[in-house]
Amino acid sequence: MARSPRLALVVSWRMTIDAPGMGRLAIVGFGRVALDAHVPALLACGVTPSVIVEPGTAQRAAAQAQLPRAAVFGRLEDALDALDVAIVAAPPHLHEVLCRTLLEANKPVLVEKPLAQSLAAAERLLRACDASAASLHVAYQRRQLAVNQWVTELIASGELGTVTSIDVEDGGVDAWETTTSSRLISSESGGGVLRDVGVHVLDILTSWVGELEALTYVDDARGGVEAEAEFTLQNRDGVNVTGRLSRLRGLRNTAILRFARGQELEVGLHANTLISTPALPRRHRPRLYEQQFEDLFSRQFREWRRALAGAPSTVPGVGMAVATERLVDACYGMRAQLRAPWEQLDGAAWR
């Protein structure tokens, strides 16, 4: 049966398995974030990964089912000749070895956050990147939220004066179903809510007010990985930041920014929501729209492609991610025990 020209066009587009301008794209680590976020986002961009690297048998089968035209490998070393660029979405303790292998082969990498499971590993990756002809970018998807970019521009404009303080809250009852237990084990994840969701928050804060220093930090880990964390930070201009993170309870999931002229701005951290804003001239009013989880990954991919082409990009490079890792490390370094309010109760009577 003869195909119609339109159908042929669709088929030829679907059969494009390279990322235009990037060559052969590999996904290294085919767990939950690859399956649910990266692959749908890539397909939405018209890009089909040509290589999958995944050691797990069940996950390799899932990859084969979702991407039947992709070449599937169990070891990265075996796949190096078949790929040009790679997205690393393996558990955090594997980021260092996988990224180094790719960088040593001069293959550009976009690695899932956190960059590594320790500051030392992150710094080794920075050096590996410096020694390589290839780049290393880090997937902080929340940078792609339009509201974050609007806040960055608003602060830079000085329309509301300087920022004096920020309060952030990010939390929800955690039910993220991963395919491995790495996220639950300190030696593999490098931490709990701070190193997981917290790096997103710290990265956004840094993008708004510059480099931050840790002043206080408490969390509820007792030999494992923390589910609750609270911190205070400060930048070199004296902007005070307070924050709470949780895997156990629903928090505001917003940032409240206070400005020198007494005005207050509250924006969403997960979605393009404006909770409250002072009156702004037309040129500074936000143009917000709905961005789904997958949309952030699609936009991140397009931005990464821009970065690889040498254009300005919103995807942070390894240097910025190492700065975030330094902040995480400083927090863990001054860690004090956080106790839940009911644990502190001693003989209080029912009112």
Added chain:
Amino acid sequence: MSRVAITGASGFIGGRIVELLNAQPGHEMRLLVRRFGGLARAVRYPVEVIRPRAWDVAGVAEVLEGCDTVLHCAHDWNDAGWNVAFAKTLVRASAQAGVDAIVALSSASVYYPSAEPTIVERAHATSTPWEYAQVKRDVTEALLSESRAHDIPAAVLEPPCVYGPFSGFANVPAQQLRAGRVVVPTDDEGIAHLVHVDDVTHAMLAAADSRASGRFLVTGAQPVTWSWFYGAIQREIGAGEVVPMSAAAVDELLAPTAGAAVRRARTDPRVVLSSPRLALARNAVHRIVGDARWSKARAQVPRLVLPEPSDRLYRWSRAMIDDGRARSELGYAPAKDISRGMAELGEYLRWARL
């Protein structure tokens, strides 16, 4: 005990077991899991998290290797059959792995509706209309018969309403009260048998230490009324209303008849507002007033929260619970005073922003 395997550590009671065992020196904990989600509370502690390579006896026995005790708290709400099948597998795997004792968590719900004035441990000759209770009955039967067949001690604890931080008996009442007016039994028609999660946990550990077998009811130091319990939560969160109602009045509202629908509409304006027949008018008003005003207006119409059929079965009951067997054989004595437990619950509710 030295190495304890725990199932259901992502749940409220399993999570508390991890916390309390961590506070007692000399225990290593191995969490046997089906999924890696929902474990944030448990993995704050030094635990092993293992998903068996297969859910057969050999696969589960591999995970239990080296464990002397199994504390079984897992319950799949969506797959009744899995619960019973896994109970059998768990006992066989425990026997194969050389586990010394199994303690499983069931529920006093298995005895409701109760025709007796006092509930004591017994097997069940007839089925119950309450699906959850029936599954718990079936799991208990499977566990006890398999444990006898494999000569391994297995105790099944049967607590009534287990409360404490993170419990459904904290979260759900708070959410119901935030929604509006919550129907509870009148004080002369219903007793709230509440037991604190710490007391249940200590009973499980005592059952493991004593290598006990059979069913054990465990309840709190003293029963309260449902209006007292909901009233206490209402005061903590500063929202909602408690509406005591007789069983006869509740049954009139819950009946699947047109008359009952009219009565529900009279007592709950939300029923009218949610009617599919009014969808066109509702959508038109929604469009005119906008999202924000619509949400605000809806929130101001308090809902009448009627009991679920299962709530109706056990809440409108004055049956007492006799936990004498647990007291005499396990040395069980509830230590958490209800006032203290509720004070903790209040702190939790504020912290959880419920």
